[in-house]
Amino acid sequence: MKLNDEEKSMLAGEQGHVAKQAIEHQIxxxxxFGAADFVPVTQAHIMADTESLGEAGVVWLENLAxxxxxxxxxxxxxxxxxxxxxxxxxxxxxxxxxxxxxxxINAFRRLGVSMTDTCINYQTVVAATRxxxxxxxxxxxxxxTNSIGGxxxxxxxxxxxxxAGITGRTPRYGYHLESHRQATxxxxxxxxxxxxxxxxxxxxxxxxxxxxxxxxxxxxGFDRFPTSDEIKHFGAAMASFGSTALFHxxxxxxxxxxxxxxxxDRLPIGHRLGEEDIRxxxxxxxxxxxxxxxxxSAPQLSLxxxxxxxxxxxGRTFKRPLLVTTSPQVKPDADRFxxxxxxxxxxxTVLTGMCFYQSYAREMSEANGWRRLAxxxxxxxxxxxxYGYVPMLASMTDCVDAAETGELK
Amino acid sequence: MxxxxxxxxxxxxxxxxxxxxxxxxxxxxxxxxxxxxxxxPTHKLAGRSYVDRxxxxxxxxxxxxxxxxxxEMKARNxxxxxxxxxxxxxxxxxxxxxxGMTMLAGFEVDVTQSIADGATVELxxxxxxxxxxxx
Numbered sequence: 001m002k003l004n005d006e007e008k009s010m011l012a013g014e015q016g017h018v019a020k021q022a023i024e025h026q027i028x029x030x031x032x033f034g035a036a037d038f039v040p041v042t043q044a045h046i047m048a049d050t051e052s053l054g055e056a057g058v059v060w061l062e063n064l065a066x067x068x069x070x071x072x073x074x075x076x077x078x079x080x081x082x083x084x085x086x087x088x089x090x091x092x093x094x095x096x097x098x099x100x101x102x103x104x105i106n107a108f109r110r111l112g113v114s115m116t117d118t119c120i121n122y123q124t125v126v127a128a129t130r131x132x133x134x135x136x137x138x139x140x141x142x143x144x145t146n147s148i149g150g151x152x153x154x155x156x157x158x159x160x161x162x163x164a165g166i167t168g169r170t171p172r173y174g175y176h177l178e179s180h181r182q183a184t185x186x187x188x189x190x191x192x193x194x195x196x197x198x199x200x201x202x203x204x205x206x207x208x209x210x211x212x213x214x215x216x217x218x219x220x221g222f223d224r225f226p227t228s229d230e231i232k233h234f235g236a237a238m239a240s241f242g243s244t245a246l247f248h249x250x251x252x253x254x255x256x257x258x259x260x261x262x263x264x265d266r267l268p269i270g271h272r273l274g275e276e277d278i279r280x281x282x283x284x285x286x287x288x289x290x291x292x293x294x295x296x297s298a299p300q301l302s303l304x305x306x307x308x309x310x311x312x313x314x315g316r317t318f319k320r321p322l323l324v325t326t327s328p329q330v331k332p333d334a335d336r337f338x339x340x341x342x343x344x345x346x347x348x349t350v351l352t353g354m355c356f357y358q359s360y361a362r363e364m365s366e367a368n369g370w371r372r373l374a375x376x377x378x379x380x381x382x383x384x385x386x387y388g389y390v391p392m393l394a395s396m397t398d399c400v401d402a403a404e405t406g407e408l409k
Numbered sequence: 410m411x412x413x414x415x416x417x418x419x420x421x422x423x424x425x426x427x428x429x430x431x432x433x434x435x436x437x438x439x440x441x442x443x444x445x446x447x448x449x450p451t452h453k454l455a456g457r458s459y460v461d462r463x464x465x466x467x468x469x470x471x472x473x474x475x476x477x478x479x480x481e482m483k484a485r486n487x488x489x490x491x492x493x494x495x496x497x498x499x500x501x502x503x504x505x506x507x508x509g510m511t512m513l514a515g516f517e518v519d520v521t522q523s524i525a526d527g528a529t530v531e532l533x534x535x536x537x538x539x540x541x542x543x544x
Binding site for chain 1: 438469483485498500502
């Protein structure tokens, strides 16, 4: 890779051990993908729950922080943590999990990282703008940022996102290059989803069609402009099912003002998708009528989703736990507007700064006897099978009904 | 003798037993990392141990957690020896770099159809070559 004077200085250790270690990691990854050079980034976003880090990852972070050197050079924020400390006991989380979380948080703070603890930073912190190069973790954040914002990011895992925050740059490969942003798969839509779980199911189907990180779908045929929350579920599911990092919606997303603008006119229509495809995907997860709990998470809920959920919870009494996650930026407003009180008045629990699957989901299942789970998140149903759950995908309305009756329609 | 050449390679030279399937890979989605086995019921390797195996799979799947998890698994000696993929994503490559794990990706042929499950294979990241030693 071609390095400028500052990058050579970092590699030589002139800017400290931490910067040297960070840029060495980035060069190894950059060479693997044939990056020609680095590109400066304006912000970084780190996925770093301690279930993923483990003791080894936390010690690694602490060693970086203990160097006492300059930390991050650009604004660097965090994805959800592995707990909401105020509700950990209710979740059945053990003290060792909380201890690891505290240690990781302490290390991040000493490195200058801002603990935003959110996977919807594009709705709650600062959205990246078209053409802006960033180093974001959390696949849902990356796909939204690339596709809706028109900004440029690869999936940056925790160590690489932290390295980008420390060096202020990332290797120029993948979706930082215009050549990778053209469409490779053309999809014609024959039915526009109506509610969030349908949007997630559509994203899941397209993700499966794409199949790997380097495929870029272009989708035409929407009969209206989707909302931010609809696209959030659509993109998060697509990224989860397909490891997809960028999509184009003709006439909607910024790089696809026309089909030809993203090369879609040179592709045959590979797939036509309609309501029946979405129903089939959802039905494939309908394993059982009875449920143990309801979860709204993955991604964290926006203020508007919490508003809708509170409206559905009004006057209800839940038989089953109903867990909701949101970001620390949204929670105070949900409190002020009475949404939290309404949801919790029905027996639900609003969790802050965490996401369900990033919070020791297997251990929570074992501690609480949770197995059959209803959610409106297609991303969550895709993830939780490996954690021993039987996840089922349904609308927000049907999930709330299930919390009240114990049965999913 | 089967010899395949990868477009992308990192890590050190290793020889080991191949665990092969035409399926995806995500440490978060697919594994019981405590017991070292594939746990997603629908995965083609469900129930099988990946510890010290050379994993040969189709593509990287899912989220970003694998970038940390390979490092965590290796620290407990509960990791694959190496990972070989037809198509890699950025996360798997970053995770292998963090963990110091050998990785090869990108071949002219479908690598999951070219190597038999249980074969002994040698990976040489310096040349990008994967060679079947036996099986």
